[in-house]
Amino acid sequence: MGPVLTVDLAPVAFTRFAVPGAALRGGEAWTGEERAVGFAATQLVPSWTARTPAGCWIEVELRVRTAERPSWSKWYVMGRWSEHGDPRTSVPGQGDGDGDVAVDTFVARRPVVAYQVRVTAHGEGALLTGLGVLASAVPPRPVTTGGPSGGGAVELDVPRHSQHAHAGHHPHLDGGGANWCSPASVAMVLGFWGRGPGPGELAVMGDGDPAPGVDHAAAGVYDHSYQGTGNWPFNVAYAGRYGLSGFVTRLRSAAELELFARAGIPLVASLSFKAAELPGSCYSTNGHLLVVAGVTAGGDVVVNDPAAPDDAGVRRVYPRAAFENVWLRSPGSGGSGGIVYVLHPPDVSLPDSPDGNW
Template sequence: MSLVLTVDLARVALTRFPVPAMGTPGPWTSEERPIGFPATQLVPSWTARTPPGSWVEVELRARTADGRLTKWYVMGRWSEHGAPRTSLAGQGDEDGDVAVDTFVARRPLVAFQVRVTAHGAAGQAGGVEVGSLCVMASAVPHRPPTPSRPGAHGAVELAVPCHSQHEHAGHHPEYDGGGANWCGPASVAMVLGFWGRGPGKAELEWVGAGDPCPVVDHAARGTFDSGYQGTGNWPFNVAYAGTYGLRGFVTRLRSAAELEAFVRAGIPVITSQSFRVHELPGAGYSTTGSIMVVTGFTAGGDVVVNDPAAPCDAQVRRVHPRAAFEYVWLRGSGSGGIAYVLHPPEVPLPPSDGNW
């Protein structure tokens, strides 16, 4: 008798759009893109360069399963120089709402459009350059994820630098309270450092003397969302990395096996998860939402991470049991497998069946 194992995976489709030629002020609007399944969430992500005085607005609208077309929802107003760099609350209606960086639908979605508008002072908006534009559509199952099996390729680990967010306790509280909430900026700074990218000395002078790692403070300022008053906006973290030449996107991955494919291709992956202290052995804390960098896998398949929530840089590298990590990362009551991938354009991604 054969045993059939049914794996309940998130349904994910990542759409990459041709780079909008912004050239002049005004909107660029995509054609309507079918999703291929009834989706419940949409998350855009982008990279762009915005001269001083200019910014981009990214919007989405969707077609529901009953054929209705929703209104346009603003998914972010973004400038690499700040002002504006903000999400917009209070957009909810009978079709859905925007939760910081995610459009959460109240009825199934079957297609969507994206619109990008360049804004700015006279002569500035025309200098906006969009490097990449993606939209992730997904439907996350409510049942707990089924653990994936370890690969048979041996241990692998990438040399990603270690930055603890708590080394920055009390720093620049105007950007979300200093180090306590800087898991996202610390993770992006780690990945930028791995790729040999990031701000130069002159860009760091404002941080102040005696800072143990000024690039983390810089990333906090560069990702801070003035609307939700935090640094955890996923697309804003991708866009910040894009100002240093990286390509990036937000998606949902569906297993540690998919994470391992990236790591074996030489690409660390940033993940979002929530858990109680007993659910993730080796973490030592509970969180309603934390960002980590997956850097490797042990020979037995356990997950090696750089966890910026560690109390100091020396304790950032940690190893978590594979099944426990997958559970807290993939479950629908948490992030549902959210990840963002940052890589130089010349570094190819591993093969995919549609979610990256």
């Protein structure tokens, strides 16, 4: 292992629930058991995969117990989801003294010590195939972590798609391709696994598209309330349509990114930065997603960055320490706190988790 530096990391706990093996009937609700967090959590993010036949959708909710009072909060709607898009929406305006829902994240106003999750089917035949909840206490300041593993370079052969190659496409979807970093990243990961929409599904995206899978992903993840394509669990749920298991979690270092790359699993990472903070990026962003495809022999992070102007420039190498800084720092400091989408076929095993965060 490389040198170990001082680490200032906040608690993270990820729970994967055992979901029903049969489709839910219309109006039927499944409620997970109460989960103690084990620390005072400040944010909760559920994520799921499900199959929803035409005319069917699911509603995913959370309720919490706080450190200040033992009774349950109300149920907060964390998303209404249909793979056909009717509905596919977050629900604003739910805030109260316990917390609020910021698109895809429950933000606590009182520290959360336990929670429950509930999924309700509307229409017949909804099949919940995966469900997880990320609980975390977001760090108040940037973190520092260990150096490279010394295991040598590893790089996964992930297809390369620039979001800007889709500029002007379907502008009703988050302004068009120039804003599609998240669906472009998910389309790259689906392509890596040989999954994704078939010719019939892609035909509806129009002729002359350089990578219609990106457009299809944008249409398939679009949040009608948020009016954007960056809703984290919606992107995971879209990948679940094509047989991938998936969830949202927070990782704690580039060393954990490296574990996944060495296990053959590319990740989608969420980060924000000024151009000077991430050498080689040549742009600034208030929120961006890209694919982590590996590390160099020296430990720098190999990515497929859809913000490149064209497909040829998508592969980039970002300095390890700079990447960790802009990715791991807290939302209060302008980062995501280490958010990733983990998307993989069910028969591909994840690496061992040293900290219980996947």
